[in-house]
Amino acid sequence: LTAVSKNRAALTGLSFHEALRAEGFNFFVGVPCSLLDPWLGLLPEREKASFVPATNEGEAVALAVGASLTGLRPVVYLQNSGLGNAVNPMTSLATVVGAALLYVIGYRGRAGTSDEPQHLLMGSMTEGLLSSMGCGWTVAEDVDTPHDLLVDASEDLRNGRSHALLFPPGGLIADASLSAEVPRATHPGLPRRVDHLRAAMDAVGTSSSVVVATTGKTGRELDHYAPRPENLCMVGSMGAAPSLALGIALGRPKHPVIVLDGDGALMMRLESLVTIGALKPRNLLHVVIDNNSYETTGGQPTSSSTVDFAAVANSCGYASSATANTAQATHDAVRAFLDGDVRGPHVHVALATSADSPKVGRPRTGPQEQAALLRSALRR
Numbered sequence: 001l002t003a004v005s006k007n008r009a010a011l012t013g014l015s016f017h018e019a020l021r022a023e024g025f026n027f028f029v030g031v032p033c034s035l036l037d038p039w040l041g042l043l044p045e046r047e048k049a050s051f052v053p054a055t056n057e058g059e060a061v062a063l064a065v066g067a068s069l070t071g072l073r074p075v076v077y078l079q080n081s082g083l084g085n086a087v088n089p090m091t092s093l094a095t096v097v098g099a100a101l102l103y104v105i106g107y108r109g110r111a112g113t114s115d116e117p118q119h120l121l122m123g124s125m126t127e128g129l130l131s132s133m134g135c136g137w138t139v140a141e142d143v144d145t146p147h148d149l150l151v152d153a154s155e156d157l158r159n160g161r162s163h164a165l166l167f168p169p170g171g172l173i174a175d176a177s178l179s180a181e182v183p184r185a186t187h188p189g190l191p192r193r194v195d196h197l198r199a200a201m202d203a204v205g206t207s208s209s210v211v212v213a214t215t216g217k218t219g220r221e222l223d224h225y226a227p228r229p230e231n232l233c234m235v236g237s238m239g240a241a242p243s244l245a246l247g248i249a250l251g252r253p254k255h256p257v258i259v260l261d262g263d264g265a266l267m268m269r270l271e272s273l274v275t276i277g278a279l280k281p282r283n284l285l286h287v288v289i290d291n292n293s294y295e296t297t298g299g300q301p302t303s304s305s306t307v308d309f310a311a312v313a314n315s316c317g318y319a320s321s322a323t324a325n326t327a328q329a330t331h332d333a334v335r336a337f338l339d340g341d342v343r344g345p346h347v348h349v350a351l352a353t354s355a356d357s358p359k360v361g362r363p364r365t366g367p368q369e370q371a372a373l374l375r376s377a378l379r380r
């Protein structure tokens with residue numbers, strides 16, 4: 001335990017994990033939040049057999065309910081933005097079968113604090129939303145020890161009520177001595193996300209194609225390296241970029257639309273492949289930068305290494321697909337699409353390392369302003 005200010009204490013990832021283990025929790029499933037990374041970074045090694053990276057938070061809840069029916073004691077981890085994906089199975093599965101679950105939630109956008117625009121509404125709703133779903137909650141800065149943190153949670157769970165531990169920024173801190181435990185930077189020989197992105201944007205050049213970037217660092221890098229009015233950098237709504245791009249492609253069938261997606265985001269809403277494959281927009285190029293990780297939130301692993309996105313897209317009805325491991329191939333794929341040599345919907349899977357790209361800031365243009373710029377670019 002480390003006191004970071006007078007009324008506030010931060011738990012280390014390891015002390016929190018040990019407290020969970022001491023309370024009997026033995027199954028860990030969810031989608032990461034960077035605020036939880038000091039703890040999540042320990043799970044792949046320490047909990048090899050009982051750690052499940054889920055594709056979205058709703059899937060994680062259902063999986064935890066199933067595990068709880070076998071006597072396992074699951075913990076579901078998520079960012080509060082992911083409560084949006086979890087509400088249905090929380091309200092119409094967990095409560096219906098009487099499964100009480102422990103949630104560990106990264107608490108973004110808490111009322112009275114400043115945060116990114118996509119976190120503000122959910123931040124102000126989080127405590128009320130949990131309460132209205134019958135879920136108890138504890139804010140992890142109001143406690144002194146890992147054990148204290150779990151007192152109300154354990155009591156709720158004993159009474160058949162779910163409970164959420166809410167970690168605001170700084171609520172969990174890394175154990176300096178343990179950083180080597182965390183396996184990072186998969187596939188070091190491959191290009192980085194930023195190399196694929198810059199190659200794609202180099203091919204876009206001065207064309208007026210719409211470019212939609214997925215949530216996280218992809219959008220930040222697009223704004224940093226190739227700012228243009230025809231870009232839309234998604235800031236929240238993880239996984240929704242291809243569907244948003246599909247809507248634009250349908251509304252402007254003659255205008256090229258390119259979506260720069262991530263493996264974590266695509267798996268969170270794999271259903272977008274189904275609708276794109278069914279509607280077959282010729283003007284849509286889907287670039288998936290697959291770095292086998294949630295790099296934006298700390299490099300936690302995804303399950304993409306066992307997924308062939310090109311084959312999935314093909315079987316959903318995409319016109320064509322390719323998987324490549326060089327930035328040049330990504331450049332050439334974008335060029336071929338813009339030159340009309342490759343017709344959409346085409347998926348280009350760009351294999352990447354999860355090694356850090358240079359840090360860039362958040363998009364300077366806010367989401368509403370970006371949407372307004374795009375609207376007027378599309379009117380021209």
Ligand SMILES: Cc1ncc(C[n+]2csc(CCOP(=O)(O)OP(=O)(O)O)c2C)c(N)n1
Binds near residue numbers: 082297
């Ligand atoms: C519903 C939801 N859950 C979790 C997050 C937190 N989050 C933001 S970006 C990100 C990782 C995205 O991974 P990927 O699409 O593979 O892109 P990468 O960061 O690896 O480039 C996560 C988990 C979020 N924004 N929304």
